[in-house]
Amino acid sequence: MGNGLGTGGNNYITYSGMIWLLAAQLVVMLPFALHLPVWLIPLVLFAAGWRLWVLSGGASQPGTLLKLGLMLFGIGGLFLSGLKFPSLEAMSALLLLGFAFKSLEVIQRRDALVVVFIGYFLVALHFLYTQSILAGLYGVVSLVVLTGALIGTQQTVAEFTAVQNVRFNLRLAAVMLLQCVPLMLLLFVFAPRLQPLWSLPMLTDQAKTGISDRMTPGDIASLSQSAELAFRVTFKGERPAQNQLYWRGLVLNHFDGHEWRQFEQTPDLWQMKELVRQEYAFRPDAVQVAGTPIEYEAVYEKTGQPWLFTLSPTLKVAGDVLQAADFRVMAAQELQAPLLLKATSYPQALRDVQLASSLRELALQLPTDGDLRSRELAQRLRQETGSEQAYIDKVLARFREQQFFYTLRPPTLGDSNTIDEFLFESQRGFCAHYAGSFVFLMRAAGIPARVVAGYQGGEWNAQGQYLAVHQYDAHAWAEVWQQGKGWVQIDPTAVIAPQRVEQGLEAAVQAEGSFLQGQLLSTRHLPWLNGLRHKLDAVQYGWQRWVLGYDQTTQMDLLHAILGELTLLRVATLVGGVLVVILLGWLLMLGLARRHAREALEHQLYRRFCAILAKRGVVRQPGQAPGAFAQQAAAALPAQSDNIRAFTQVYETLCYLPDASGYAKHTRQLKALLGKLS
Amino acid sequence: MTTAAPQLIQATLAQLNKVILGKEQPVRLALTCLLANGHLLLEDLPGMGKTTLAHALAQVCGLEYKRVQFTSDLLPADLIGASVFESQSSSFRFHPGPVFSQLFLADELNRATPKAQSALLEAMEEGQVSVDGTTHRLPSPFFVIATQNPQSQSGTFPLPESQLDRFLLRVSLGYPGPQVERELLKGRNGRQALANLPQVLNGQRLKALQSLVPQVKLSDNLLDYIQRLIAHTRQSDVCHLGLSPRGAQALVKSAQSWALLQGRGHVLPEDVQAVFVAVAGHRLVGREETQGEQLARHILDKVDVIGSGHG
Numbered sequence: 001m002g003n004g005l006g007t008g009g010n011n012y013i014t015y016s017g018m019i020w021l022l023a024a025q026l027v028v029m030l031p032f033a034l035h036l037p038v039w040l041i042p043l044v045l046f047a048a049g050w051r052l053w054v055l056s057g058g059a060s061q062p063g064t065l066l067k068l069g070l071m072l073f074g075i076g077g078l079f080l081s082g083l084k085f086p087s088l089e090a091m092s093a094l095l096l097l098g099f100a101f102k103s104l105e106v107i108q109r110r111d112a113l114v115v116v117f118i119g120y121f122l123v124a125l126h127f128l129y130t131q132s133i134l135a136g137l138y139g140v141v142s143l144v145v146l147t148g149a150l151i152g153t154q155q156t157v158a159e160f161t162a163v164q165n166v167r168f169n170l171r172l173a174a175v176m177l178l179q180c181v182p183l184m185l186l187l188f189v190f191a192p193r194l195q196p197l198w199s200l201p202m203l204t205d206q207a208k209t210g211i212s213d214r215m216t217p218g219d220i221a222s223l224s225q226s227a228e229l230a231f232r233v234t235f236k237g238e239r240p241a242q243n244q245l246y247w248r249g250l251v252l253n254h255f256d257g258h259e260w261r262q263f264e265q266t267p268d269l270w271q272m273k274e275l276v277r278q279e280y281a282f283r284p285d286a287v288q289v290a291g292t293p294i295e296y297e298a299v300y301e302k303t304g305q306p307w308l309f310t311l312s313p314t315l316k317v318a319g320d321v322l323q324a325a326d327f328r329v330m331a332a333q334e335l336q337a338p339l340l341l342k343a344t345s346y347p348q349a350l351r352d353v354q355l356a357s358s359l360r361e362l363a364l365q366l367p368t369d370g371d372l373r374s375r376e377l378a379q380r381l382r383q384e385t386g387s388e389q390a391y392i393d394k395v396l397a398r399f400r401e402q403q404f405f406y407t408l409r410p411p412t413l414g415d416s417n418t419i420d421e422f423l424f425e426s427q428r429g430f431c432a433h434y435a436g437s438f439v440f441l442m443r444a445a446g447i448p449a450r451v452v453a454g455y456q457g458g459e460w461n462a463q464g465q466y467l468a469v470h471q472y473d474a475h476a477w478a479e480v481w482q483q484g485k486g487w488v489q490i491d492p493t494a495v496i497a498p499q500r501v502e503q504g505l506e507a508a509v510q511a512e513g514s515f516l517q518g519q520l521l522s523t524r525h526l527p528w529l530n531g532l533r534h535k536l537d538a539v540q541y542g543w544q545r546w547v548l549g550y551d552q553t554t555q556m557d558l559l560h561a562i563l564g565e566l567t568l569l570r571v572a573t574l575v576g577g578v579l580v581v582i583l584l585g586w587l588l589m590l591g592l593a594r595r596h597a598r599e600a601l602e603h604q605l606y607r608r609f610c611a612i613l614a615k616r617g618v619v620r621q622p623g624q625a626p627g628a629f630a631q632q633a634a635a636a637l638p639a640q641s642d643n644i645r646a647f648t649q650v651y652e653t654l655c656y657l658p659d660a661s662g663y664a665k666h667t668r669q670l671k672a673l674l675g676k677l678s
Numbered sequence: 679m680t681t682a683a684p685q686l687i688q689a690t691l692a693q694l695n696k697v698i699l700g701k702e703q704p705v706r707l708a709l710t711c712l713l714a715n716g717h718l719l720l721e722d723l724p725g726m727g728k729t730t731l732a733h734a735l736a737q738v739c740g741l742e743y744k745r746v747q748f749t750s751d752l753l754p755a756d757l758i759g760a761s762v763f764e765s766q767s768s769s770f771r772f773h774p775g776p777v778f779s780q781l782f783l784a785d786e787l788n789r790a791t792p793k794a795q796s797a798l799l800e801a802m803e804e805g806q807v808s809v810d811g812t813t814h815r816l817p818s819p820f821f822v823i824a825t826q827n828p829q830s831q832s833g834t835f836p837l838p839e840s841q842l843d844r845f846l847l848r849v850s851l852g853y854p855g856p857q858v859e860r861e862l863l864k865g866r867n868g869r870q871a872l873a874n875l876p877q878v879l880n881g882q883r884l885k886a887l888q889s890l891v892p893q894v895k896l897s898d899n900l901l902d903y904i905q906r907l908i909a910h911t912r913q914s915d916v917c918h919l920g921l922s923p924r925g926a927q928a929l930v931k932s933a934q935s936w937a938l939l940q941g942r943g944h945v946l947p948e949d950v951q952a953v954f955v956a957v958a959g960h961r962l963v964g965r966e967e968t969q970g971e972q973l974a975r976h977i978l979d980k981v982d983v984i985g986s987g988h989g
Contacts (some may be wrong), residue, residue, distance in 0.1 A: 131835065303747045332680045345920055599986055602988070603984050603986065607984075621984070622953075622979070622981065622982040623979040623980060623981060623982070625946065625947035625951060625983045626983065626984065627946060627947075627948050655900070655984070656900050656944055656945065656946050656947070657897065658897040658898070659893045659895070659946065
């Protein structure tokens with residue numbers, strides 16, 4: 001490369017090459033500004049600007065000491081920016097810092113190669129932060145610009161104007177990348193999907209979203225203000241009715257008078273996993289299967305939490321998940337990326353007909369004191385009613401008949417006696433209030449009960465034939481254990497606001513107008529945009545389902561579908577075959593590209609003219625000049641002689657009159673005459 | 679182009695065609711050669727009217743005309759002239775030879791020895807002759823028509839390729855058509871017609887016409903075609919010797935001149951094709967024993983007239 005054509009052994013990057021490099025660096029670094037210190041962006045401008053200044057002769061190249069000082073300064077800045085060392089963010093910030101500073105010492109072409117190659121790596125690195133389809137598209141754009149810069153830094157002679165240069169380089173880059181697409185697809189589909197051997201403490205301070213493992217009245221109301229997606233579901237068979245869609249997330253057993261929690265002590269993930277593997281483990285024999293199964297696939301958004309949401313009880317489930325004694329399904333890791341789950345549920349099955357004593361104990365727990373009026377009410381009602389079922393009905397009837405209101409703007413409750421305050425004073429609240437107080441009343445009457453948190457309902461996307469469940473679908477309901485029936489699901493909210501479970505939150509609070517009221521800009525307030533929103537969402541779902549969700553299991557399924565029984569030989573033959581096809585395609589393209597130096601438009605038109613006449617029996621010999629051919633053709637086809645002569649005349653003017661102006665006009669004439677001829 | 683130019687050319691052609699019957703194409707080529715300021719080689723069997731053509735051309739164009747019959751004992755001095763001692767002035771004085779004329783007819787060039795041939799060819803190339811260290815300019819315009827018998831005839835010295843290249847065009851008259859032949863047999867006297875031939879041009883006018891030739895326009899598309907032709911002659915499987923750059927220049931110049939003769943201000947592929955055989959026929963050497971002319975025709979058929987770039 002050193003003594004390339006006409007460069008005279010010049011290995012240095014030109015001014016325009018440097019600008020290309022700067023543009024590529026900016027494009028690559030821009031999305032990181034959302035996740036990492038923003039001042040890295042001005043830094044790259046500063047470094048590249050300095051280098052450009054040096055190139056134009058305004059300054060001399062900075063010395064080693066100065067560069068070292070800058071580097072230390074930058075690392076100090078990273079420390080001060082509040083990044084934790086060591087973490088993935090700190091490492092990527094460090095890489096970006098080096099990337100930004102590198103442009104200061106990009107002098108030779110091989111330096112530019114370093115920058116561009118790190119740029120490719122950074123494009124991939126960004127996918128650790130977000131894997132949305134938009135990020136994917138942006139990544140493609142970054143690749144094109146990076147490749148353009150790779151070309152730009154190899155150019156020595158400025159033959160083009162700036163605009164031509166940009167267009168040429170970008171087009172060449174796009175063509176090169178397009179040629180890589182088949183290979184990329186091959187690698188995507190067939191490369192083994194290995195689990196990582198090690199992992200860095202990743203994205204430690206990432207916000208946890210969605211349902212939390214504790215419930216104070218107020219939690220779910222804040223979720224109801226979020227239009228963020230929680231998960232999407234496709235059903236194999238018939239879609240269940242909207243009011244059947246209770247997506248069980250976690251079970252809250254413990255009440256301390258103010259807050260509902262899972263257990264008395266809140267376990268961390270590791271403890272929770274231990275619990276679920278041992279005393280709190282799921283026993284398949286606790287379920288008596290009945291009714292028709294519902295088969296579905298769900299893709300959960302990343303939340304930073306391990307909770308998954310399924311129709312209960314789930315019997316068959318694929319993937320790296322745990323099942324607990326309370327029939328929940330949870331992930332083995334916190335969700336840092338979308339997760340695909342295939343599950344089969346039997347909503348009509350009986351659960352825990354024989355209740356284990358430990359579970360009974362959990363389901364009867366009450367705080368030692370407080371909420372005396374509610375306890376007294378429970379005792380009184382239980383005595384008035386003969387049976388447990390009658391008592392349950394009585395409590396629900398009380399909700400229905402007294403002045404209870406469903407609202408997302410309930411009055412704030414105090415720190416203690418919250419149940420009393422709600423049941424006898426405010427009487428305004430949403431699912432968390434009703435589920436909590438209902439379970440309290442049950443337990444106070446000696447009936448095992450518990451709160452279930454999760455989502456209810458979802459938005460059906462007819463475009464994509466899937467159900468999208470959003471954060472505002474968050475819900476809490478109750479479960480009561482009855483002799484002979486096991487756990488029975490009861491949703492007291494459905495009694496007060498039946499629209500909530502039949503049509504969703506928006507319908508339930510329509511009069512109040514509190515649905516997503518914090519998000520004035522949300523497109524949901526514009527009904528005419530909903531169709532478009534559904535379409536976009538369907539595309540995103542497809543991306544998640546088929547691209548991000550393409551894991552080892554899906555890969556195996558696909559290979560099975562193609563090959564039948566999997567043997568190394570078969571897989572190797574398939575991959576080799578596809579590879580050979582790609583290579584042949586490339587060779588073919590190379591050959592075609594070389595042979596086809598495209599002729600100018602006027603000659604193409606003339607050849608079409610010849611083809612038309614050849615069909616009528618007048619064939620032009622290659623050595624025949626246009627004029628001579630026109631005479632021959634006009635003689636043979638007297639009816640067309642005028643058109644033939646006119647066409648030939650325009651063509652001759654265009655080709656042989658050197659100062660003929662109006663190229664566009666002439667070619668238009670040629671086209672028009674061709675139209676007449678054919 | 680002056681308005682008179684097309685009429686002048688047409689009148690000239692008309693007069694020439696009166697003398698050389700039924701040979702419009704060779705006559706036109708001869709005039710093309712004259713306008714392009716090149717020299718003409720007429721190759722034919724004896725008695726085909728070569729001399730008549732040269733004579734007629736000189737007469738119509740109003741050129742001072744000299745003719746030398748080349749023989750094997752011709753010496754260079756017989757052509758160029760020599761310094762002769764004059765006793766009155768006691769000095770040598772240069773006596774110009776017949777080559778000092780505006781139209782010089784070298785009859786049967788290939789019967790002279792190479793030495794005499796090359797003396798003429800040098801004069802043709804340089805436009806001047808040097809004798810005893812003094813350079814003498816030849817008159818202008820200076821136009822040589824050489825006739826040549828086919829080389830298979832006995833007693834000839836074939837011209838080498840390098841010297842053939844000096845002639846812009848090579849033209850053959852060929853046998854006359856039956857109609858014309860019949861008239862000749864009836865006793866039509868060509869020399870008679872020659873004597874009555876009016877003068878149309880003169881040196882001045884001829885020079886003016888010659889100056890118009892380089893102004894005839896060449897488009898990029900046409901040059902593409904010419905270059906395709908040249909490239910084809912240089913393909914080793916077609917020709918042993920392709921067209922030299924001088925040959926290529928000759929092709930362009932002749933095509934321009936031919937276009938002018940057609941009264942056009944730009945060159946068409948037809949013009950190139952019309953002169954190609956005359957330009958390339960004596961310059962190309964085939965792989966096998968193909969004649970140059972056949973080869974040139976073959977190339978014309980093979981090379982596509984239209985195509986490739988521009989726009």
